[in-house]
Amino acid sequence: MTVVFRMEAPYRGAYELHRLSFGSGSPSVAIVAGMHGYELTGLHAVNMLATALRVSRPKGTVHLLPLVNTFGADENQKRWPFDDQDINHAFPGDPAGTAVQRIAHALLEATHADVCVDVHSGAPHVRELPHVRVPMGGEEVELGRKMGLPVVWRRPGDRLDATGLVGAWRQAGHKAVVIEGGRGGTLDTQHSELIARGLGALLGHLHILPAMPGPGVLADVTHSEVETHRAPFGGFFVPEVKVGQRVQAGHLLGYLQAPIGGDRLGELRAERPGVVMTLRAYPMVHASELLVRVAGIPQ
Amino acid sequence: MPIVEPVISVEMPSGEDVQIVRRRFQGSAGPGPRVAVVAGIRGDTPEGIRVAHELCAFLGQHEAALSGTVDVYPCCNPLAAHRGARRWPFFDVDLNRLFPGRQDGHPPDRVAWALSQEIADADQVIELRGAHPAFREAPQAHVRHRDGKAAELAMGANVAVVWARHPGPAANSTFAYQHPGTIVLEGGCGNRLTHGVGRDLREGLLHMLSMLGVVAEADLPFHWAALQRPQVVTDEEVVRVRTSRGGLFLPEGTPWQEIEAGQPLGSVVDPVTGAACEEVVSPVSGRLLAVREQPVVFPGSMVGRVVTT
Known part of the structure; x- marks a missing residue:
């Protein structure tokens, strides 16, 4: 384990950015998690991968940075707690700038690799089925598919974290994708395992590790093939499905009821066959809020 | 009497409504522009909200003498x-990173x-803010770089500085960039009211309404000759001073005081032992536009802004 960046911190021990490196030479892969401090499912997944890499002989280089925002993780915070700044909004960073700009700069410098992966979770009020977000075309689509995560979501470039770490990687000429899975502030070990297996499959595809299958793609979709259900009005949302569940057209996804009294106000039903990719976890909802995403599966 | 109307109501999950309110003052003295004055886009800017309320109090007393319309969103x-x-x-x-917003988005x-x-069809937009919570700042107006018309109007804002700013990476998502010519007024200390600053900004705001022809000069409760004559600066003339060490920053300056190159802005001390770690000096001569009030600093934290002279 290497400390690639260190910065003194008032009232506590210094901040350190840790990198675990395995193997040497090409191809190279960098995997980052925990840039948002409360996103712990990815942290656990990357540590599972590290455990596997310790007993293997990688043909190439793998850099793992399991937890960037250690201070945020200590306090169950998304952002850097000192000045409440999002590290993922500080790229490309500045070695002489503010704390988050320095971290962003050091992180970018420590992760130059042929293929880069940034692992995130959903916000604390939603749960995400592990999926990979890739551009609409190019080599990254194939890399994403080879992970075998349950959903491959092809998105326009400007929706792929254009101003964050992934955007900075792509600006630097690296192939970069985002994995999202689980829920902020909690640990979902099954989702961590899916993500770890997906990352292992990627390393197998790049011949860094022996070939291994990913969990299996259930849906390979563009934005228009993702069915998004928003709350038509505020209320108390009761889900009737779980993330990863396959549904048919007409399947009851959940319903809204009055928070006081429990009168049923409306129902959400799937419009087409698919797999539940995103599910609201915190039940008090405002009008227009995202409740369910269903990734379409062709019949 | 002003017309008070909700611009939008947000229904909370538990059933209550939260309203964003517009107070419209419609003059009858003659035709004139429509001016939108917007405050409290961030919840930690009570100074701007106070100025908006004081503006409403003035406009309520002089509504019949107004030429044009003033819409205040307090x-x-x-x-x-x-x-x-x-x-x-x-x-x-951060609401100020969501503009222009989405009609079908979250609240x-x-x-x-x-x-x-x-604000789409307003003739002039003025945003009232407070300082960042970590800083104490001299009253200032922000306009876009090379927006000469806005800078000319802001010269009447009774502030120390008119800062013609280049757009930053997030500019397009801020309120101030949704309407050309928007002027942002701010100053004081974040998340609190600062003696004197609210009065300065209120008088500057009324003076600008007078310059726009909305408020009759004779109705101003002060003489324009008593107002400050600001210095116009660009980004190149505003120097950010940063610490190189982490710890507690103990400031020595106050906003708008003169400072010489090499003069201390304050010192950083170890937060546990109190031992001095660093003396932070101004790299240039000028005036202090902002001084850090929140003392905890990391390496690279900004502790002051100096306007070069």
Whole structure:
């Protein structure tokens, strides 16, 4: 384990950015998690991968940075707690700038690799089925598919974290994708395992590790093939499905009821066959809020 | 009497409504421009909200003598203001990074969209803010770089500095960039009221309304000759001073005091032992535009802004 960046911190021990490196030479892969401090499912997944890499002989280089925002993780915070700044909004960073700009700069410098992966979770009020977000075309689509995560979501470039770490990687000429899975502030070990297996499959595809299958793609979709259900009005949302569940057209996804009294106000039903990719976890909802995403599966 | 109307109502999950309110003062002295004055986009800017209320009090007394329309939006982020926080709660988003907003988005997105629609046909937009919570700042007006018309109007804002700013990476998502010619007024200390600053900004705001022809000069409760004559600066003339060590920053300066190159702005001490770690000096001569009030600093934290002279 290497400390690639260190910065003194008032009232506590210094901040350190840790990198675990395995193997040497090409191809190279960098995997980052925990840039948002409360996103712990990815942290656990990357540590599972590290455990596997310790007993293997990688043909190439793998850099793992399991937890960037250690201070945020200590306090169950998304952002850097000192000045409440999002590290993922500080790229490309500045070695002489503010704390988050320095971290962003050091992180970018420590992760130059042929293929880069940034692992995130959903916000604390939603749960995400592990999926990979890739551009609409190019080599990254194939890399994403080879992970075998349950959903491959092809998105326009400007929706792929254009101003964050992934955007900075792509600006630097690296192939970069985002994995999202689980829920902020909690640990979902099954989702961590899916993500770890997906990352292992990627390393197998790049011949860094022996070939291994990913969990299996259930849906390979563009934005228009993702069915998004928003709350038509505020209320108390009761889900009737779980993330990863396959549904048919007409399947009851959940319903809204009055928070006081429990009168049923409306129902959400799937419009087409698919797999539940995103599910609201915190039940008090405002009008227009995202409740369910269903990734379409062709019949 | 002003017309008080909700611009948008946000229904809370538990059933209550939260409203963003517009207070419209419609003059009858003659035709004139429509001016939108917007405050409280962040919940930790009570100075701007105070100025908006004082403006409303003046306009209420002189409504018949106005030429044109003044729409005042005194508090655009009421849930954040309710708790003195910067961001819209629950969604934990900065409303000033959501513009122009989305009509079908979550509540803060819809508020941003509604405000964008509100100001679309205004002749002049003025945003009232407070300082960042970590700083104490001299009263200042921000305009866009090379927006000569806005800078000319802002010269009457009774501030120390008119800062013609280049757009930063997030500029397009801020309120101030939704309408050309928007002037941002700020100063004082974040998340509190600062003696004198509210009065300065209120008088500057009224003076600008006079320059726009909305308020009759004879109705101003002060003489324009007593107002400050600001210095116009660009980004190149505003120097950010940063610490190189982490610790507690103990400031020595006050906003708008003169400072020489090499003169201390303050010192950084070890937060546990109190031992001095660093003396932070101004790299240039000028005046202090902002001084850090929140003392905890990391390496690279900004502790002051100096306007070069």
